[in-house]
Amino acid sequence: MSTQQGAPLITARDLTKSYGRTGALRGASVELGAGEILAVTGASGSGKSTLLHCMAGIVAPDEGAVAYGRRRVDQLSESDRTLLRRTDFGVVFQFGQLIPELTALDNVALPLLLAGTARGEARERADAWLERFGVRGQAELRSGEMSGGQAQRVALARALVTEPKAVFADEPTGALDSLAGEQVMTALVHTAREAGTAVLLVTHDAQTAAYADREVELRDGIVVESPQVAARAAVEASHEG
Numbered sequence: 001m002s003t004q005q006g007a008p009l010i011t012a013r014d015l016t017k018s019y020g021r022t023g024a025l026r027g028a029s030v031e032l033g034a035g036e037i038l039a040v041t042g043a044s045g046s047g048k049s050t051l052l053h054c055m056a057g058i059v060a061p062d063e064g065a066v067a068y069g070r071r072r073v074d075q076l077s078e079s080d081r082t083l084l085r086r087t088d089f090g091v092v093f094q095f096g097q098l099i100p101e102l103t104a105l106d107n108v109a110l111p112l113l114l115a116g117t118a119r120g121e122a123r124e125r126a127d128a129w130l131e132r133f134g135v136r137g138q139a140e141l142r143s144g145e146m147s148g149g150q151a152q153r154v155a156l157a158r159a160l161v162t163e164p165k166a167v168f169a170d171e172p173t174g175a176l177d178s179l180a181g182e183q184v185m186t187a188l189v190h191t192a193r194e195a196g197t198a199v200l201l202v203t204h205d206a207q208t209a210a211y212a213d214r215e216v217e218l219r220d221g222i223v224v225e226s227p228q229v230a231a232r233a234a235v236e237a238s239h240e241g
């Protein structure tokens with residue numbers, strides 16, 4: 001089944017970002033459609049995480065634009081970007097990054113509490129999301145007491161509990177064995193589809209990318225749209241100099 005190509009939810013245009021003399025992004029453009037699951041692949045150091053950080057409003061690009069509806073994410077103040085992430089976006093990293101002192105349930109309830117939801121309701125909703133990710137049995141455990149796959153599913157529940165428009169997942173299976181990785185991806189794709197949440201899925205793993213509706217590749221900070229485009233770029237590069 002092909003997904004409907006609706007209006008773009010987030011558009012990144014000609015992003016550049018340098019760290020010292022390293023050009024992490026060198027004119028990267030990509031669109032994330034509403035409800036679309038888009039894989040961003042590429043070699044280590046090709047700029048995947050930097051692109052995700054720019055699109056999620058975690059860092060501002062040096063140049064270029066990130067549009068989310070009428071908002072220019074790249075032009076928001078740091079505090080407005082934080083607010084936007086709290087309400088509209090969810091983020092998952094390679095190592096779940098749960099708060100180790102909190103139980104799974106309290107980790108998942110936290111974004112709701114920050115958004116002003118009453119404690120009882122926050123815990124109820126967190127409980128329901130743990131259930132959806134198959135980790136309700138781990139509700140009272142801390143991250144050190146869970147397997148990597150369980151902790152990552154708790155992290156996904158935390159990213160989705162506020163019912164964001166987009167989830168940004170940076171190598172969400174990168175630290176897992178292939179079975180746990182499959183469980184995490186199945187849970188993510190299933191719940192994102194159900195909720196109509198768009199997912200920007202950064203991965204260097206083809207098996208993980210295969211869960212996406214569409215795939216783009218980053219090469220040296222530039223998005224290469226398709227295998228055909230990649231082949232053409234390679235031919236052009238071979239004719240240079």
Ligand code: ADP
Nearest residue numbers: 019022023024043044045046047048049050051
């Ligand atoms: P990927 O996620 O594809 O591995 P990154 O976006 O993390 O790529 O990094 C792209 C390039 O930018 C790399 O050369 C990396 O070393 C550099 N880089 C990324 N983040 C930083 C940073 N905070 N400070 C310095 N260099 C960075």
Ligand code: MG
Nearest residue numbers: 048049050170
């Ligand atoms: Mg990375």
